Amino acid sequence: MKRSSGIFWGGLLVILGSFWLLRNLGVLDIDWYEVSRFWPALLVLAGISLLVSGRERNSWGGGVAGILIAIAVLGGITHRTDRAFNDNRGNWNFDWDNDWDNDDDEWDFGDNKRNRNRLREENNERSRKYEEDYNRDKDTKSDKRDVRNRHYEYEMDNGLQEATLNFEGGAGEFKINGSTDKLFEADSKSSLGGFRSDIRNNRNAKTAVIDFKMESGRMNLKKGNNENSVEINLNEKPLWNIDLGLGAGEAKFDLSEFRVKSLKVSTGVADLKVKLGDKVNRTDVNIESGVASVTLEIPKSVGCEVRIDGILNDRNMGDLRKVDDGLYRSPGYEEATRKIVVDYEAGLSEVNIRRY
Numbered sequence: 141m142k143r144s145s146g147i148f149w150g151g152l153l154v155i156l157g158s159f160w161l162l163r164n165l166g167v168l169d170i171d172w173y174e175v176s177r178f179w180p181a182l183l184v185l186a187g188i189s190l191l192v193s194g195r196e197r198n199s200w201g202g203g204v205a206g207i208l209i210a211i212a213v214l215g216g217i218t219h220r221t222d223r224a225f226n227d228n229r230g231n232w233n234f235d236w237d238n239d240w241d242n243d244d245d246e247w248d249f250g251d252n253k254r255n256r257n258r259l260r261e262e263n264n265e266r267s268r269k270y271e272e273d274y275n276r277d278k279d280t281k282s283d284k285r286d287v288r289n290r291h292y293e294y295e296m297d298n299g300l301q302e303a304t305l306n307f308e309g310g311a312g313e314f315k316i317n318g319s320t321d322k323l324f325e326a327d328s329k330s331s332l333g334g335f336r337s338d339i340r341n342n343r344n345a346k347t348a349v350i351d352f353k354m355e356s357g358r359m360n361l362k363k364g365n366n367e368n369s370v371e372i373n374l375n376e377k378p379l380w381n382i383d384l385g386l387g388a389g390e391a392k393f394d395l396s397e398f399r400v401k402s403l404k405v406s407t408g409v410a411d412l413k414v415k416l417g418d419k420v421n422r423t424d425v426n427i428e429s430g431v432a433s434v435t436l437e438i439p440k441s442v443g444c445e446v447r448i449d450g451i452l453n454d455r456n457m458g459d460l461r462k463v464d465d466g467l468y469r470s471p472g473y474e475e476a477t478r479k480i481v482v483d484y485e486a487g488l489s490e491v492n493i494r495r496y
Contacts, residue, residue, distance in 0.1 A: 286331065287329060287330065287331045287367050288328075288329070288330055288331070288334055289327070289328070289329050290327070290328045290330075290334055290335070291325075291326070291327050292324070292325065292326040292327075292328070292335070292337045292352070293320075293322050293324060293325045293326070294322060294323045294324045294339045294348075294350065295322055295323060296321065296322050296323040296375050296377070297323070297341065297343065297348070299343065299346050300323065300346055300347070300348055300377070300378055301346040301347070301378060301379060302346065302347045302348075302378055302379045302380075302381070302401070303323060303324075303347065303348045303349070303350065303375075303378040303379070303380055303381070304347070304348070304349045304350065304380075304381040304382075304383070305324070305350050305352065305372075305374070305380065305381070305382045305383065306349070306350065306351045306352065306353070306383045307352045307353070307372070307382070307383065307384050307385065308352075308353040308354055308385040309354060309368075309370060309384075309385065309386050309387070309389075309391075310354045310368065310386075310387045311368060311387040311388040311389050312330070312367075312368030312369055312370070312389045313368070313369040313370075313389055313390045313391075314369070314370050314372075314384075314386065314389070314390070314391045314392075314393075315369075315370070315371045315372065315391070315392050315393070315394075316371075316372045316373075316374065316392075316393040316394060316395060317371060317372075317373075317392065317394050318373045318394075319373060319374060319375065319376045319397055319398075320373040320374065320375060321375070322373075322375065323339075323348065323350075323374075323375050323378070324339075324350050324352075324372070324373075324374060324375070325372070325373040326352060326370055326371065326372045326373070327370070327371050328368075328369070328370045329367060329368075329369045329370075330367065330368045330369070330370075331367045331368065334354075334355050335352060335353060335354055335355060335370070336351075336352075336353050336354070336355050337350070337351070337352050337353075338350070338351045339351075348378075352372075368389075374398055376397055376398055376399070377399075378399070379399050379401045379420070380395075380398050380399060380400050380401060381401050381402045382395070382400065382402070382403050382404070383404045384403075384404065384405045384406070384407075385406045385407075386405070386406070386407040386408070386410050386412070387407075387408050387409075387410075388408055388409040388410055389410055389411075390410065390411045390412075391405075391407070391410055391411070391412045391413070392413045393412075393413070393414045393415070394415045395414065395415060395416055395417060396415045396416060396417035396437075396439075397417060397419075398417065398419065399419040399420050400416065400417070400419070400420065400423050401420060401422075401423065401424070402423070402424045402425075402426075403416075403423065403424070403425045403426070404425075404426045404427075405425075405426070405427045405428070405429075406427075406428045406429075407427075407428070407429045407430070407432050407434075408429075408430045408431070408432070409430060409431050409432060410429070410432045410433075411432070411433045412427075412429070412432055412433065412434045412435070413435045413437070414434075414435070414436050414437070415437040416436065416437065416438055416439070416480055417439060418439045418441045418442045418478050420478070421477065421478050421479070422478070422479050422480075422481065423479075423480045423481070424481050424483075425480060425481065425482040425483065426482075426483045426484075426485075427482065427483070427484045427485070427486075428485045428486075429484075429485075429486050429487065429489050430487045430488070430489070431487060431488045431489065432486075432487075432489045432490070433489065433490040433492075434484070434486070434489055434490065434491050434492065435492040435494060436482065436492070436493050436494070437494045437495075437496055438480055438493065438494070438495055438496075439495070439496055440495045440496065441478065442476060442478040442479055442480050443469070443470055443472060443473035443474070443475075443476025443478070443479045443480070444460060444469070444470040444473065444479070444480050444481075444482070444493070444495075445467070445468070445469045445470075445473055445479065445480075445481045445482065446460060446467075446468045446469075446482040446484060446493060447466055447467050447468075447482065447483050447484065448466045448467075448468070448484045448485075448486060448491065449466060449483075449484070449485045449486070450484070450485060450486035450487060450489065454489075454490040454491065455491050456490075456491065456492045456493065457491075457493045458492075458493040458494055458495050459471065459495055460493055468493075470495070
């Protein structure tokens, strides 16, 4: 037994002393935390040494087993064996710094782990700063969005008699305010992605259909600092059918010089002003609005009928008289040779009829 005990203490001191010496000399650089993960293997080796030595007294096997068991226990403590008991790693805090802070070169099992934690925290901090810088740069670029100016036009065919304009503008400022020798001209100024334009001609029927719509999937209304405006000019010769779809913003459509057969306007939250003329015998107007302010300017030279379907509307009907519930007509409407008939379906809107 004494021999076994001597082997145990002697061997343990030799191993620990050698480890300290080589570590202080800088010869040995081992990630002790990683090595200590294999402490159960030492218990296996200790058991094997005891089995090999049998039950003989003063056997070297007992000493070797003792050394292995001592190192295994030390490795288990270093590796925080609380994981094996409650699967809650991190609840025990073996702060070796508080016990071994007299000399920077002394043995410190926690150094490697604390270095990893420090590096992890530094990486997290760098990642956080990178994300903040990225978001700041992205916001700066968003605040300075490119504004694209584009021009669209289609030639006027001499035999063309009737044309249709389908316009979808989303949110912004939109105008029809002049005539052109071409069939259609438009200038857009937009930071929301631009517009898509197309024309379909039917020369046999002497008609043309123009589709002018905002490009889909590219709208970004962040912070409300976008610009989106369109100015449209039309030819005065064709008979026009105009279908306008607006989301929000301001729209001014001066159609007084055009031969408008039909006008349809769908809008959400907008300030809409439409001026109509007396170039044709009958103009049918259909307006659908949400929360909007709608002003219709209608010449006194035509008879005017307005039918309103909706509640909570502020109505200023000018010289139109109420004929029935939601139905208004101008004086002498029945006898008028030229008429404008308005069918207005409104939500919470302000409706103004002005005669000029």
